[in-house]
Amino acid sequence: MSAAVDLLSDPDGRDTKLHQAPSLLTWRDLGIPLLCTAVVVGELYYLSQVTLGASQANILEIDNLVLRTREHVVMTLTITVIVLALAVPFGVLITRPRFRWLASPVLALGNIGQAAPIVGLLAIIGSFVFGFWPVVGMIAAFSILPVLRNTIVGIEQVDVGVKDAARGMGMSPMGVLMRVELPLAIPIIAAGTRTALILAVAVIPLGTDMNAGALGELVFAGIKLNRAESLVCGALLIAVLALLVDWASGLAQRALTPRGIR
């Protein structure tokens, strides 16, 4: 290797090509969407072939499937927005010196909350209120812990030396937070958000009896009517949605990670 080339390669021995952003999408990323498309197409074809009894025909109409799926997506997104809007600022607050003592009691309380069954929590709140917002609120409260924990962990794992350097350059505490600590914590916060998203997709169906079940309507109708088609269709769509949400948030996680630590 000539000296000229050596000057170009950086001290860690990484290839200089890395200075161009690595491509965010690779062929392997297409696996999950392709699989999901195949499953959905197969299920729709199957439904078009079987003769459904009167009890299921309405439930499994394509319009209803689209409607329930859209409800599921809207609920998932609403929950995610609420969780992020609460957990990240609160997590940041807890890592500030003045409030650091709060971290372990809050996490301990969160762990206890996480051990509680969401079915029971929904039944408790459902004894008083019904509908979209109570279900969304309860599920958001239930899935806040992974994001909160990862925000705290993500900010605390930032190298002390890096923070010192930032302070030495004359950055204000706010500058250190916004330009150093938070960007470096993004991959970890995003991982927590991903967990919360999957959790939300998984427990939304339980809101069916509170009139906010989205795809859960299909599942529980299948159980109550003792009909496999509706049950399986609902279950498949929930599984596909979970896989797609996980896939999309994985890509988002990669895209949001600052180039330097990718």
Added chain:
Amino acid sequence: MDGLPFFEYVSLFRDDLIFATQKHLLVSLYTLLIATVVGIALGLLVYRRASLSTLSIGALAIGFTIPSIALFGLLVPLLGTGLAVGFPVLTMYGLLPILRNTIVGLNSVDKATLDAARGIGMGRLRMLWQIELPLAWPVILTGVRVGAQLIVGIVVIGAYVGVPGLGELLFDALQNLGAVNKLNQALAGTILVTLIALLLDAAFVLVRRYTTPRGIRV
């Protein structure tokens, strides 16, 4: 809405609550036991091959993503309701963290330690039994602990397809919202599930304390 005061409800329905708790605990413990045995065995089969390890960890990640409510629904037409679908699904979910941690734990044993063991003439099996498993044990046990938490939670979800346990009380409350004593039932069930989860977790702290080899105890 109005029913008995909570404590009167608990004392009146004491037997029902205890019976549901027993069912919940037994189903959880049996499936955890099977998941632990199968998970560690599979991990032992897979961990030496890097390609197999990567493949199984990827497959496990997909398993984690599929919601249990969906998996129950998909398998009911094939396996039937109740424990027939409950046992395989619960074992599957319990297996995920145990298998993952077995693979990760065994692979993170220090290479120099293994070289030293080979150097003093240890064979494959003896090395596994005396060096690798004891050193990986805390990680494996953490996997079992996570598996236990998962299972206790999923038994509740499984109640919608007839898996016995406290979930029966909770779904019954959820599906009869506003009926007499359903709030009490939901409260009692929620508290009992939480207690089971927390006590089981505490038990693992003890197990960990007494089964971790002296040398790596912290």
